Amino acid sequence: MSNLNQKIKLDQEDSKKPLLIAALICATILFSVIYLKISMIDMMMGLPNFILFFFQNFFPPSLENVQQYIPAVLDTIGYAVIATFLSSILALILGILISENTNKFKSIRMICRALVSVMRNIPFVIWGALLVYIFGLGGIVGVLALIFVTIGFLGKSYAESIDEISGEKLEALRANGASYFQILLHGVLPQFVPSWINWTLFSFEINVRASVVLGLVGAGGIGVLIDTNINLFNYGEALGIIIVIVSIILLTEFVTNTLRKKLI
Amino acid sequence: MEPLLSIKDLVKVYGKSTRALNGISIDFYPGEFIVVIGPSGAGKSTFIRCINRLIDSTEGNLVFDGDNLEKASGSKLRKERSKIGMIFQHYNLIGRTNVIKNVLHGRLHDTPLYKSIFGFFKHEDKKEAVELLEKVGLKDQIYKRADELSGGQMQRVGICRALLQRPKLLLADEPIASLDPISANIVMEQLHNISKEKKLTCIVNLHQVDYAKKYASRIVGIKKGRVVFDGKPAELSDKIIRSIYEGKESQMTLQNDAAQTGISTGVKEGPALQLTGGQKA
């Protein structure tokens, strides 16, 4: 009874853990600010300053030369399409080699997994820069860089989806006396199709964005036009191109979403 | 009479020391309808999967139709497997493929890859598939996707798939455990009638004793990986049943009740229990 007069805790465990995490986060923030030598004022004023500058200089966008951008826009989309096609096929092969359901050789699984991991974990701009370094400037480099990155992303996603197909269903085909490739084609692939469509459409969205950016490192497409215009202080022109890019990306998202609903 | 399948000292050890099968020796003869009963975890599922080598046994001898099964591998194993049909608890159909293709999967073992990809199966195979589907009352559904069917319908497709292998032996692992009582009756009835008609040997895992007594020509009781009963249904006394399910009686009674209600509802449906089965099951 006397207990009622004591403080009643709302949590059973003592709440030291959240406090510890909060302290850790604060310490890291402090460290980051000091390490980066960002002054707090700069940081706080950075956003308003930028927004002010944006409206003063970038506005209004100049859309007079839109027609000149059309070839670059088409290139950008073209790179993304080609890269998505090729990498969805290559990644399917890798996905089959990575999944335990379809490949029982552990060593091959590990090698493929490592390969895909490396491809995925190097940021695509770095891939672009490296490939430009090796092959020189040009559209093919852009497509190659996109393929590298997309294989990294899709290989992992495909493998996970193939893993999710229940082994039970494939067991039935084994009991029928089907060969490995028959199990693959009649058991694994039909069940995999929805995730295949889903992931591939998703990777197309990513590829369109990446394809825009790759222009900045000299891999062709519309990205380079932004850089050039900003360097020439043609801010209005640059914003015009950015608006074009935004429309492409929003349109892509709309198209993939529609396809997704239709196909699955 | 020569046994169709002769099993000697079958042992399966999982991991280091989990003995799922503890030395099973048994012979099965052509035309028998054998029901294997036992509580869950007794090793029924492992036993039936060792027969067609979906699970490799640790020790033991398997002679099927004059061939040594435990040594077969690669295409030889696939050939032997094709002579053994199998039906699964969860049907294991390829959901996004249509019904007739699922049934034709039963013929993959003698259809070359390049033909099966494009659906070029032999006419006689396709004809037999359609006939089998007609027999189980699914003729109207042959182009439907398998995942659009009800559980009972899926299991009947599973039966057709196994039968299209033209097997000598039919294995069924808990074929009715995931079905409602009415569908379960239809499926058991069809399984029993078809195997009788085709003079097939059947080994069926069940945990419902009532169904076992109703359909089996021979009952095998498994407990802790050993055969503890082997005889005619009439010889299976309540005392023996209790000793098989010892420690897991709740399982037995519960499932008994379910089976009983199942059978009584099934009787009401009387005529629907014919070969064609109920459409709506």
Add this chain to the structure above:
Amino acid sequence: MEMNYIRVTSKGSIWKMILLVAALVSIFVLAAMLINLNLEQFFARLENVPGVLNSMMAIDASIIPAALLELVTSLSLAFLALVVGVFLAIILSFLAASNITPNNFLSSFIKGSFAVIRSIPSLVWGLMVIASLGFGNTSGFIAMLFSAIAYLVKMFTGSIEDAGYDVIEAMRSTGASWFNIVYHGLLPLCITSFVAWITVRFEGNISESISLGIIGVGGIGLLLTQAIGTYNYAQTTTIVIIICSFMLIIEFLMTRIKSKITHGSR
């Protein structure tokens, strides 16, 4: 029907299949013609590749200390942008989620404008910010903030909307205010999925902060650009290896955190 041909696939689905394949092939061909790749030039350059790769098979250990310091810069930038981004995104998401928004017009406005902000790649933001604030860490921070907030707002609103109306209704019936519902009802409900999205975004932020080096923001990306610019093969290889292994570690850690919060412990 005895000797008639028996279809295995119904007529309709065969046509659908043919149509689909035809559409896919024609899109591919169209795209290939459109971008008009110069394959000859590509294959001509292919001959140089073994040479370049050969010279890249070297490691320059002297760059490692500098690279690690710059790596900490990239990491700090990513972290700062994440913390501020999460803070702002949580506020914005509760204003934008359709089930709790104080004002439908506000909700559509936030969702719409962040859809636009999200569709501008972070490197493009980087270019614009650098144009206005000059090179440096602050620019990197601001540029990353945009994409981080935009991403998190989308994901957070999704999680909040998944929570539905039940809890909100129940709390409203007790007379709780908007803030009360958010703080005591929705936040505890959504926090797990929030953390999951934050881990995903942290990976993305790090990858972006490394990439931003390419356009002149500090960090290890800048070091790599310099190495590439001076044709220093050994340094390039070393830095790429450092980046890759660092990203692998981060991916491993984030996966651990994600599985820990989704599979219990709470």
